[in-house]
Amino acid sequence: MLSLLWRFSRPHTLIGSTISILSLLILVIYCTPPPIHACLPNAFNNDSIQMESNTISESALTLVPGLESMKPQLPAYKTAIVGFIPVLTNKINTFAALFFPTLFACLLCNIFITGLNQIVDVELDKINKPKLPLASGELSMRNGKIIVYTSGLLSVITAWLIQPFLGCLITTIAAIGALYSLPPVQFKRYHIWAASAIAIVRGPLINAGIAIHFATVLYGWPVISMHWLMPLVLFVTAFSLGIAWFKDIPDTIGDEKFGFKTLAVVWSKSSAFISGVVLVSAAYLLMAWQMPTTVAKIAHLIVLLLFVGHAFKVDLQNAISVKRFYMFYWGLFFLEYAMLPLLLM
Secondary structure, rough: HHHHHHHHHHHHHHHHHHHOOOOOOOHHHHHOOOOOHHHHHHHHHHHOOOOOOHHHHHHHHHHHHHHHHHEEEEEOOOOEEOEEEEEEHHHHEEEEEEEEHHHHHHHHHHHHHHHHHHHHHHHHHHOOOOOOHHHHHOOOOHHHHHHHHHHHHHHHHHHHHHHHHHHHHHHHHHHHHHHOEEEEEEEHEEEHHHHHHHHHHHHHHHHHHHHHHHHHHOOOOOOOOOHHHHHHHHHHHHHHHHHHHHOOOOHHHHHHHHHOHHHHHOHHHHHHHHHHHHHHHHHHHHHHHOOOOOOHHHHHHHHHHHHHHHHOOOOOHHHHHHHHHHHHHHHHHHHHHHHHHHHHH
């Protein structure tokens, strides 16, 4: 049963969400200057200046390098309480209090979106992806709906309990995911709307949204100097457009039969593939240019060469070849989130 649920949840998307959320927390903690830094000189030299607006949680003091030594000089602190979660004062508990509840809400939302898509497209998946649990009949439609709707409800409730901002974010993502699959809107029927929905969710909403959520909880400050955030958002947005275009290339037979106007159907498999390769290559070049160190620049150029090298080997008329490239492509998605904190710390 666990294996069935694992396959139903589309595990590569769950792994991607887990790695991206962990990476964002590390980036916020270790690669982002706290907002208090800009005010320290004046605060230390002028007793009349009030720093109440720059309140930092106790967890940030123990978690962010360099802040603990400043504690005696700063005004009284208020422990951050977000919903039912106290942000505790050591690194392990802070990671647990921030990472795991946020991850839980996001993964449930992920299951809701991918599962709803399988419920709506079960007949299409019998042609395009016959091994999926619903399409193969291993999982009943009734049980599939129970999993999907329970996951969606728990995701939204959990997010609102953690923090209202996260609640709004997860609700928005879930709504876009529902509109992607459900008629009459059904974004996935039209390649522009489908790609836009995927890119918006995986690009700005997840990266900027989760980063702001973490920063607000840690520092009591919604927008701080996250120099790495805009390049990451642009990169993942472009990468997500590639996901939207590449994933439909082996599915043109079923998509044409059911009237889904994917890019591979409207243009051609080769046009969709080349467009994705060019866009993602440009995104890697942008990241390399934005990186602050030579090592980070070289790392991104090496990954770019790996990506292009694999792209040249793909046989677009062979569904297995395309699917192998697609899973390799998801591996590059994992790699970017894994290596970015290491390159910036």
